Amino acid sequence: MNGFLDRVLGRVRLGGWLAVAAPVIAVVFAVLITSVVLLVAGKAPVEAFTTLADYGTQPRSMAMILNTGVMYYISALAVAVGFRMNLFNIGVDGQYRLAAVVAAGLGGAAVVPGVLNIVLVIVVAVVVGALWAAIAGLLRVYRGVSEVISTIMLNAIATGLGSWLVSEHFGVLTGNDLGTRPIPDDAHMPGIPLIAGTPVLVNGFIVVAVLLGVAYWVVLNRTRFGFELRATGKSESAAVASGVSVKKMIVVTMVMSGAVAGLIGMPELLGASYKYSNNFPAGLGFTGIAIALLGRNNPVGMAVGALLWSFLDNSSNQLQLLDISKEIVQIMQGVVVLSVIIAYELVHRYRIVAEQRRVSRELAAPQEAPKAEAAA
């Protein structure tokens, strides 16, 4: 018994050529629909796709795409942890922003020197993200409040709280921009010259993102905790019957999701802006939801999704040079998510129908045999 939800969240595996068919269909879908949109807008699709291909293959753009993709990937991982046990942590956005504010405030105060400061900032961000998410977990367990509702509300509270912290406590005014005191030079995360042919460094957090992706896979698939998490997601009653404490699982999963969420702002804070200001990127938590859906909660799938999303976002300037409006990029992103969901669902349905046919053929075969004998 597999529902639509199980299929969308990638809990049902596709085997053989079907595993290849689904993403191929999705890409073909997305390209076709985008071409139609471009034609309707009066632009030449070929020109647009050539520009995109040109842009995506330049070393400089590749470094830019990786840098934005790192944040998107961590965000998708944070969302996926919850998704795997049917917890919809819509509050990743608030969790990472609040975590970044508090961490930036402390980092800017330079309580400890150098590398220790980096460690402090990261630890504080993880703890703040985890605690903020824990509120929603506890509300769900003890008061039965849906985490979808509570996390959305907590997002609004996080925005207010963060803004208050910046304006009343950590804020320094530079021109018209209010932000925390910059983190001193000795506590900057160094970049990596990963891509040859460009002076643009790749954010050092790419290492952290890769490690997180590996950890996500190992914890979910190779540990008892991961088994219990997946079991609870598939069937709560079956999990209870086999001795899993669902309440504990809900709180622990929310805390884990929030802890990962706390890291989302770190590449920007420690590797690029070095402060949390009015300019700090917002909305990454929602991008993460889309990418988790796109990557079907699979660590490699989400990495591909994050890079694709980041590639589209970063190419918006290039497309605008061709007088193609930046909203086309948003349309492409929306179309890609829909295509992936629809393509996988179609392939799954095809598989189910094919299986049913096979089973009914097998069942029918021995029944026909006796008849034939009788006739003879």
Next chain:
Amino acid sequence: MLHNRISRLAAATAGGALLMAAAACGGSDGTTTTEASAGASSAPAASQIKVGLAYDIGGRGDGSFNDAAAAGLDKAESELKVQKKELEATAGETDAQKEERLRLLASGGYNPVIAVGFAYSGSVAKVAKEFPDVKFAIVDDDAAKGDNITNLMFAEEQGSFLVGVAAALKSEKGNVGFVGGVDVPLIHKFEAGFEAGAKAVKPDIKIQSKYLTQPPDFGGFGDPAKGKTAAQGMYDAGADVVYQAAGGSGAGVFEAAKAAKAMAIGVDSDQAALPAYADFKDVIITSMIKKVDVAVFDFLKNYTTGAVKSGPSVYDLKAGGVDYSTTGGKIDDIKSKIDEYKQKIINGEITVPTS
């Protein structure tokens, strides 16, 4: 139940993105057509000057701040025969992406490059160093400094002071309101000026004040529904004039004013004269005009004559960079009083607070 939940979630994520994009797309289509027609009319001039302009979030068509910059650029295009290229910002982008936008313009042969909004502060400072031969201008920011950076600054508090005076003189209930788009230092200047102006007329006047969103949520500059709710609350609580410095959310404030049969004050452009706000011109008694268009045009004109000066250019009342509008004739009876205050500010008799 879960089945429904995830379908809705998926639909909301993807559908929302599509809808927003489609809606915004309509707007930019308009841009493309005007651009094309303007380009055709100036075709004979073989101009060598290519202007690059990077908008803040909202872009061309926001009926407020960005549109004012666009107006200046359009004027330069038709009068100075410059070529233009406009790039827009996406919500939630990083500084690196802003830098890349400016770099793309500078490396693409666009000179000068204009950045609209203080959000570009750090990016302009960095990119201007990489391209010492390109002139940069940034609106609303004086933190980015460099030999090739011109900072176009406005004394929003002075203009706001004058509309504060108008509000206090027009208010019969002694109760006025201020709606700010986002709770940021720039908008605090509008509030401070308005408050000082109103109090200069009636020291005991009641001033209600509300910001629609807190940073980094900049939705307050583009959410008419929020603006309407906030203004409605103020009119219900006894205000009869509300001043809005809320970008696109201002339309909601005007709607609330119309419903309450009360008065409202516009911002940035002469909003009573804008076709987009034609329905509300009866309730808009005046607007605080921030002449971003003049600043952008001046900068480009100076560029064509080789007279660009780096550092801050301040557009205040004295320089005619901020002002109040009289379209509709609703404040003609008090114009002389407002002008008295205006003169005092220009003379330096009154110093308007900025926060």
